[in-house]
Amino acid sequence: MKSPIVHFALLGLVLFVGARWLFPSERTERAPDTRIVISESQLAALVNQYEATSGMVATDEVRAELIQRFAEEEMLCREAQRWGLTEDNQAIDLRLRQKMAFVSDQEHSDEELERQARALGLDSDDAVIRNMLVHNMRLLLSTKGEQELTDAEVEAYYERERSRFARPARITGWHVFFSKDLRQSSAMAAARAAKAELDAEALEPQQAVGLGDVSPSGAHFDGKLARQLASRFGAEFAKAAESLPERQWSDPIETPFGAHLLLVQERTQPQTPPLSEIRARVAAVYKSSQRQKRLATAMEELRARYEVVVE
Amino acid sequence: MPPEPCPDRNPLRNPYVGELHVHTAYSFDSIQAGVTASPRDMYRFAQGESIPLPPFAPESAQRTTQLRRPLDFAAATDHAEFFGEFRVCTIPGYEGFDSDFCVRYREQIEVAQDADRGRPPGSPLPQVFLDIALKLTEPAPTRFPLCGTDDEDCIAETSMVWQDEQAAAEEFYDRCTFTTFAAYEWTGNPGGANIHRNVIFRNDVVPELPTSYIEASKPQQLWSALDSQCLGGLPGCDVISIPHSSNFSQGLMFEPTNADGSPLSKEDAEFRASIEPLVEIHQHKGNSECKLDVLTNDEDCGFETYEKIFIIAIPRPGIFVPPLSFARNGLKEGLLQDEAVGANPFEFGFVGASDTHNATAGATHEADYRNTGHIGSLDWEPRRLLFFLAASGMESNGGGLAIVWAEENSRDAIFDALKRREVYATSGTRPTLRFFGGWDIPGTACDSQNAVEIADQNGVPMGGTLPAPPDRASGGPQFFISAQQDPGPEDEPGTPLERIQIIKGWVDAQGDAQEKVFNVAGGDRAADVDVNTCETSGEGYASLCTVWTDPEFVPGQRAFYYARIFENPVCRWSTMLCNELEVDCADIDNVPADFVECCSPVIADQRVIKERAWSSPIWYRPETL
Numbered sequence: 018m019k020s021p022i023v024h025f026a027l028l029g030l031v032l033f034v035g036a037r038w039l040f041p042s043e044r045t046e047r048a049p050d051t052r053i054v055i056s057e058s059q060l061a062a063l064v065n066q067y068e069a070t071s072g073m074v075a076t077d078e079v080r081a082e083l084i085q086r087f088a089e090e091e092m093l094c095r096e097a098q099r100w101g102l103t104e105d106n107q108a109i110d111l112r113l114r115q116k117m118a119f120v121s122d123q124e125h126s127d128e129e130l131e132r133q134a135r136a137l138g139l140d141s142d143d144a145v146i147r148n149m150l151v152h153n154m155r156l157l158l159s160t161k162g163e164q165e166l167t168d169a170e171v172e173a174y175y176e177r178e179r180s181r182f183a184r185p186a187r188i189t190g191w192h193v194f195f196s197k198d199l200r201q202s203s204a205m206a207a208a209r210a211a212k213a214e215l216d217a218e219a220l221e222p223q224q225a226v227g228l229g230d231v232s233p234s235g236a237h238f239d240g241k242l243a244r245q246l247a248s249r250f251g252a253e254f255a256k257a258a259e260s261l262p263e264r265q266w267s268d269p270i271e272t273p274f275g276a277h278l279l280l281v282q283e284r285t286q287p288q289t290p291p292l293s294e295i296r297a298r299v300a301a302v303y304k305s306s307q308r309q310k311r312l313a314t315a316m317e318e319l320r321a322r323y324e325v326v327v328e
Numbered sequence: 329m330p331p332e333p334c335p336d337r338n339p340l341r342n343p344y345v346g347e348l349h350v351h352t353a354y355s356f357d358s359i360q361a362g363v364t365a366s367p368r369d370m371y372r373f374a375q376g377e378s379i380p381l382p383p384f385a386p387e388s389a390q391r392t393t394q395l396r397r398p399l400d401f402a403a404a405t406d407h408a409e410f411f412g413e414f415r416v417c418t419i420p421g422y423e424g425f426d427s428d429f430c431v432r433y434r435e436q437i438e439v440a441q442d443a444d445r446g447r448p449p450g451s452p453l454p455q456v457f458l459d460i461a462l463k464l465t466e467p468a469p470t471r472f473p474l475c476g477t478d479d480e481d482c483i484a485e486t487s488m489v490w491q492d493e494q495a496a497a498e499e500f501y502d503r504c505t506f507t508t509f510a511a512y513e514w515t516g517n518p519g520g521a522n523i524h525r526n527v528i529f530r531n532d533v534v535p536e537l538p539t540s541y542i543e544a545s546k547p548q549q550l551w552s553a554l555d556s557q558c559l560g561g562l563p564g565c566d567v568i569s570i571p572h573s574s575n576f577s578q579g580l581m582f583e584p585t586n587a588d589g590s591p592l593s594k595e596d597a598e599f600r601a602s603i604e605p606l607v608e609i610h611q612h613k614g615n616s617e618c619k620l621d622v623l624t625n626d627e628d629c630g631f632e633t634y635e636k637i638f639i640i641a642i643p644r645p646g647i648f649v650p651p652l653s654f655a656r657n658g659l660k661e662g663l664l665q666d667e668a669v670g671a672n673p674f675e676f677g678f679v680g681a682s683d684t685h686n687a688t689a690g691a692t693h694e695a696d697y698r699n700t701g702h703i704g705s706l707d708w709e710p711r712r713l714l715f716f717l718a719a720s721g722m723e724s725n726g727g728g729l730a731i732v733w734a735e736e737n738s739r740d741a742i743f744d745a746l747k748r749r750e751v752y753a754t755s756g757t758r759p760t761l762r763f764f765g766g767w768d769i770p771g772t773a774c775d776s777q778n779a780v781e782i783a784d785q786n787g788v789p790m791g792g793t794l795p796a797p798p799d800r801a802s803g804g805p806q807f808f809i810s811a812q813q814d815p816g817p818e819d820e821p822g823t824p825l826e827r828i829q830i831i832k833g834w835v836d837a838q839g840d841a842q843e844k845v846f847n848v849a850g851g852d853r854a855a856d857v858d859v860n861t862c863e864t865s866g867e868g869y870a871s872l873c874t875v876w877t878d879p880e881f882v883p884g885q886r887a888f889y890y891a892r893i894f895e896n897p898v899c900r901w902s903t904m905l906c907n908e909l910e911v912d913c914a915d916i917d918n919v920p921a922d923f924v925e926c927c928s929p930v931i932a933d934q935r936v937i938k939e940r941a942w943s944s945p946i947w948y949r950p951e952t953l
Contacts, residue, residue, distance in 0.1 A: 066387050102420075111431060184505055187335040198870050226777065233810050233871045234760065236777050240335030242505065244398060248345060248758060251815030273815045273822060274870040285335070294331050294503065297532060301499035305368075 051323045053091050055084060060327055063087060088325040089316060090151050094141065096319065097150035100157065109146050113139055158315040159308040166300055174303040175292045181302070182295055183287040187240040188258045190281040191222035192250075193266075194232035197275035208269035208276035215266045215278065222280055225266070229278070240285075250274065259284075334504035334736035340780050341733035341750065341789075344742060345758055346374075346401035348511065348730060349526055349572060349608060349681030350689040354406040354489055355513075356414055358685040360433075360457050361704025362440030365687035367404040367496035374402040374689040375506055381686055382441050383705040389443035391708075393700045395690055396817035397758070400737055401507035402689040404493060405526040408512040408540035409464060411489040412482030416474055422481050424474025432456040440705045449715040449922065453640065461640060464517045468545045483537070490538055498532055503738050510534050514550050514569070516541040520638040521578035523547060523571065526608070526681075527554065530566035530743040534558070547571075548587035551603050559603075568746060570679065572608035574658070575616040575634050579650025581607075582658030582674055584665050597665055597673035605791075606746060609655045609942060610680040610728035610753050612702050613639070617678075617942060618656040622649055626831075626845050628892075631940070632725045632755070635930070643930055659945060660833045660841035663886050666949070667835055677749030677791045677944025678890070680728020680756070690729060692756030693817075694901040694937075697726030698908075710905055711922035714931070724930075726901060729754045731761070731941075733789065749791025754941040757822065760812040763790040763891045765946040767797045769806040774873035783808035790890075790944040796952040797883075804881025805948065809848065810873040811893045811941075823895040824868025826938065827851050830876060834887035849874040855896035859935045860907065862899035883953060890945040894938045902926070903935040 063083045064075045075083070103109055113134035114127055121133065140146060175182070193211055195204040211228040220228075226236040234249050247255035251272040257279055261267050267279040292299065336342055351358045352367045362382030365373070373379045378394035416422040417430035424430055436454045439445045447454075453461070463469050475482035490512070497508040510529045517523070525547065527538070535557035544550040551569065558565035574581035584592050592600070609616045614634030618624050635643040651657045655678065662674030682692050685703040701707030702723055731752050734745040745751055752761050762780060766787025773782045787808060788794060794805055809828050816822030827850035833843045855866030878889070899907075906926035911919050913927035925931060 069388070111434075182502075184502070196870070231775060231777055231779070233774075233779070233812050233873055235780070239338065242336070244400075245336065245342065247815070247818075248343070248397065249760065249812070249815070251821075252818035254815075273813060273824070290332070290503075297498050298501055298503075301495055304495070305499055 050095065053088050053323055053325045055087060055325070055327045057327065059087070060084065084325065084327065088323065089320070090147065092316075092319045092323050093151045093154040094147055097154040100154070102150060102153055102157075103140070109140065109149070112143060112146055116143065155312060159312040161311065161315075163304075163308070163311075166303060171296065171300050171303060172292060175295075175299045178299075178302075179289045180287075182299060183289045185242055185287055186259070187242065187285045188246065188281060189239050189241070189283045190258065190279060191226060191237050192232065192254075192280070193226050193229035193278040194236070194274070195269075195276040196230040197273075199230055200275065204275035205269050205271060208278055212266060212268060212278055222282070225278075225280070230275075232274075250277070254279065331503065331738075334738060336504070337736040339735060340784055341735055341745070342737075343760055344400035344507075344732045344734055344737050345397075345690075345729055346399045346507070346732070347681040347690055347692075347728075348403045348509070348528055348570065348679065349405050349513075349611060349683045350374075350402060350687065351406055351513075351683070351685040352404050352687040354404070354411065354493065355685060356407055356410050356460050357457070358406075358687070358704060359414065360436050360440060360454070360460075361685060361706045362437065363686055363704040364441075367406075367493055367687075368499065370404050370687035370689055371402060371496060371500035371506075371508060373687060374399040375500075379687065381688075381700060381704065381708065383443040383446070383708060385442045386444060389708070391700070393686075393688060393691065393696070395688075396693060396696070396820070397690075399506075399690045401509075401732070401742055403509040403511040403526075403528055404496065404687075405511045405513040405528075406489075406493065407515045408486075408490075408527075408538035409515050409542055410460065410472075410482075411538070411540075412485035412487075413472055413474060415485035415489060416476075416481050419485075422474075423476055424472075424481060427472075427474040429456065429459070429472050429474055443705065443708075446705060446712075449712045458640070461517075464515050464541060465520050467518050469542055471542060486537055490536075494532060494534060501739065504736060507737055507739055507742050509739065509743070512538045512540075514539065514541055514544070514547075516545060516547070517639070518545070518580075519578070520641075521580045522573045522576045522639065523580050524573060525550065525569045525571050525604075527567060527569050528743075528746070529558070531564070531739050533562060533564035533566075535562065535565070546587040551599070554603065555599075566743065567603075568606065568743075569604050570606045570608055571604060572611055572681065572683070573613050573616065573634075574607065574609075574653050574655060575614050575619070575649065576636055576638060577653050578637060579652040582652040582655075582661050584661055584673060592665060592669060592673055594669045594671045597669055597671035600673040601671070601675040605676055605749050606679050606751065606944075607655050607658070607676045608681050608753070609678045610755050611683040612697075612723040612725055612727035613683060614724050615755075616653070616655050618654045619649055622654060623651045623657050623660075624843060626843075628829075628845070628894075631937070634724055645929055645933075656831065656833065656843065659888050660843065663833060663835050663888065664839075664841055666886055667839065672947070675947065677751055678753040678942045679730035679746075679751055680753035681730060682727035682756075683723075684727065692726040692729055694726055694756070694898070695904060698901040698905045702727070710909060711925075713905070714902070714923060714925035726756050728756050729758065731758065733762075748789075749944040750789050752790065752941055752943045755937075755939045757895065757939045757941075758814040759822075759825065759893060759895065759939075759941050760810075761891065761893055761941050761943055762808070762810045763943040763946065764788065764808040765792070765794050765805050765889060765948075766808075767794070767805055769808050769875055771806075771875050773808055773875050774810065779808070779810060779873065783810075788946060790946060793947040793949060794952065804878035807848075807876045807878075807889060807891070807946070808874075809876065809891045809943075810871070811849075811891075812871040813869070813895065823864070823898055823939065824855075824870055825850060825872055826853075826855060826868055826894040826896050828872050828874065829892045829894075830878075830889055831892055832878065832880075832887060832889050834882075834885045836885065844880075846876070848876040857897045857899055857936055859899060859903055862904060862907065864896060864898060866896070868896040884950050886950055887948045888945040889948075891943040892940060894940050897936045897938050900934055900937045902931045906931065 117130040117134040376398035416424040539553040618629040666672040734741040764783035764787035814822035853867040911926040
């Protein structure tokens with residue numbers, strides 16, 4: 018293995034290569050055509066495709082969405098050209114040669130095949146090339162100008178987005194268990210009888226569990242997520258634990274194990290831990306959300322700059 | 329300052345369900361199968377969100393998938409080999425981008441994403457796929473010639489991928505709620521023998537680069553790299569390596585030797601046991617617990633066998649497999665080593681995993697596997713999934729899960745539990761299994777509301793070694809085993825349990841390793857499943873509990889014990905699928921060619937399965953006397 022110093026140098030190289038690719042300074046910007054025309058037949062094809070796969074009729078909203086999606090991809094492709102992402106891109110050249118060689122019945126040089134393909138507009142309507150350009154352009158827009166986060170930025174983000182880091186509700190409680198293995202089909206009836214007893218005479222949970230059978234998962238549970246309760250006792254039990262009023266015994270709940278009377282002692286509200294505990298996660302989420310935001314802003318600018326018409 | 333304890337922190341430990349073997353689009357074989365899901369998508373999926381799967385064209389082929397129940401923890405374990413190469417192949421501007429290899433590589437990605445361009449099922453794998461796979465069979469592979477001067481381009485890009493894997497793990501680690509680990513897979517196949525390992529780090533303190541099969545072509549070299557770059561060389565760094573798919577390791581996985589073939593010393597054995605505390609014994613490429621007639625006559629060892637000696641070989645039922653390809657034989661070899669050198673190199677516990685290449689962590693449900701497969705467009709539709717069992721097939725089942733007994737759902741608590749082997753493997757379902765061994769566990773423990781507390785106070789949990797017996801101990805050690813059935817996802821009750829077994833291995837008076845299976849609770853209640861409708865019948869047990877004393881205990885004989893539980897029989901995924909396709913093997917001439925695999929012995933002779941779970945073992949060493 019190489020030494021850490023070499024790795025550090027390599028990281029520099031990565032940044033250099035990345036920067037060269039992301040900010041191609043020597044490329045000449047060309048003003049792209051900012052009018053996007055979607056023909057009625059193109060729109061019809063999009064709508065047909067949607068209806069065939071979803072099995073639903075496209076509403077006006079859906080149509081608008083389809084137009085928007087189509088237009089945005091087109092914008093990204095045109096921007097990619099403007100940024101020079103299509104120049105000296107052998108992946109695209111190769112794709113064009115392959116497609117052209119397929120439709121052409123004569124032998125041609127590579128350059129000639131590429132020229133013909135471009136003349137036919139294959140570079141702008143090939144799905145694979147478009148996908149690649151759209152992907153690369155999105156990446157470029159989302160990381161443009163990215164810098165290391167400062168502590169203050171992370172703190173501000175945490176304050177702003179506290180609820181996003183909230184931890185889900187926790188449930189603490191008891192259950193009286195009536196085993197299907199021991200009682201077969203009479204487990205529910207036994208639970209109902211015990212519920213009547215509890216209704217008649219209030220018992221501490223520790224005593225109440227004595228009305229039932231030994232639960233192999235224990236009679237008490239502490240600070241559990243609903244998901245954990247579902248995993249131990251089944252979905253019905255978990256749903257009841259999420260919705261029951263606190264500090265009163267439930268009616269019998271049937272699970273694969275038998276029947277349960279459930280007492281929710283406490284259900285906490287979702288809570289956000291202090292920043293010191295989750296700083297790394299907050300920073301990671303912030304960085305990733307910034308990228309999404311950068312992309313969204315860039316897309317907004319593009320949408321403002323482009324005109325989209327259906328004709 | 330240590331963080332606040334989690335709300336569900338439990339000194340008696342809670343079960344957390346997850347897995348540590350998942351591939352995303354950073355793995356060469358995933359991306360070659362058209363998969364685009366990133367490690368972030370994988371974590372979202374594990375938390376219950378849906379993700380799209382290839383192929384993506386035409387639109388009629390598009391599909392999404394979602395877990396029936398989320399996981400508590402997960403790790404992306406992408407193949408560390410070629411992390412950088414495949415970036416070089418996909419980023420215009422690198423010299424290697426135009427290499428013939430990269431051109432073919434990109435072409436295959438395009439093919440894989442478009443169902444209309446798919447090769448017929450059962451075709452040989454694409455050449456570029458084979459080139460990569462074969463590279464990993466070389467005894468000391470070098471990089472493909474596309475990495476620039478001194479391989480700098482590839483190493484630089486490897487660093488980018490590794491950093492992104494870490495960033496994704498960091499972004500989704502939500503202490504107390506959902507745990508992630510920085511991880512990767514070391515993918516060695518010398519001569520075709522699978523000796524793969526997943527490398528799992530405790531936290532965000534990790535080496536700068538992963539150590540792949542290119543840098544370290546022997547497991548021992550991997551461990552020394554982990555030792556020098558992490559355990560011994562980087563404060564705060566901690567790591568384990570988890571071998572998997574020993575079933576086609578050609579006996580190499582549990583070979584008790586050093587890299588140069590020399591026998592292990594005591595120190596070698598101790599080091600190995602400490603860095604490899606676990607073995608993944610169940611996953612989509614078959615089961616690695618044991619195989620019938622390979623040093624065992626245990627009839628239950630014929631479960632999800634892979635029947636191949638090499639990943640891209642044709643399965644041959646009944647094929648000879650060297651004994652040290654199976655974990656149970658590895659455990660027995662460990663006892664013999666302990667006799668010989670005074671330390672056990674194979675003191676390992678068990679985990680299960682999916683090994684999915686779809687980024688679908690935890691997608692082990694039989695019906696989910698039937699619906700979506702595990703490797704992108706290579707097994708996306710029924711005819712491809714069925715052929716995956718044949719000629720170029722790579723999988724056999726939906727794989728398994730790991731269920732960890734940890735105080736709380738945090739990296740430290742789960743990693744500690746993994747290291748002390750307090751974890752068990754399942755074949756994909758989620759039954760609960762507790763296993764303790766001791767000298768003073770009361771026979772009535774199961775009747776108490778505090779059964780686990782009693783067992784914990786009077787014994788060691790799974791993964792441990794029995795303490796010295798108290799003077800007054802007259803008989804053998806007692807084992808407390810408690811199991812509850814998987815309650816199942818919503819609106820889909822799980823399957824009741826059938827029985828609990830204890831598997832004991834020991835060294836006899838002649839110095840030979842022996843094994844025996846004891847049925848200790850439950851039993852056959854004539855439960856059955858109709859293979860035509862998949863309807864189940866008969867009774868089972870929602871829970872089973874017993875305290876078992878080894879009736880054949882001999883104080884001077886070292887031994888291990890592990891618990892195995894079975895669920896009642898159900899239809900295997902392939903039975904569900906072939907029924908759905910209305911295949912009638914009695915009328916074989918009219919079975920469509922696409923579905924004839926339904927009638928091959930690999931499928932037709934394995935229509936019913938009993939899902940199961942395996943506890944990590946508990947050891948007994950006479951030295952404690």
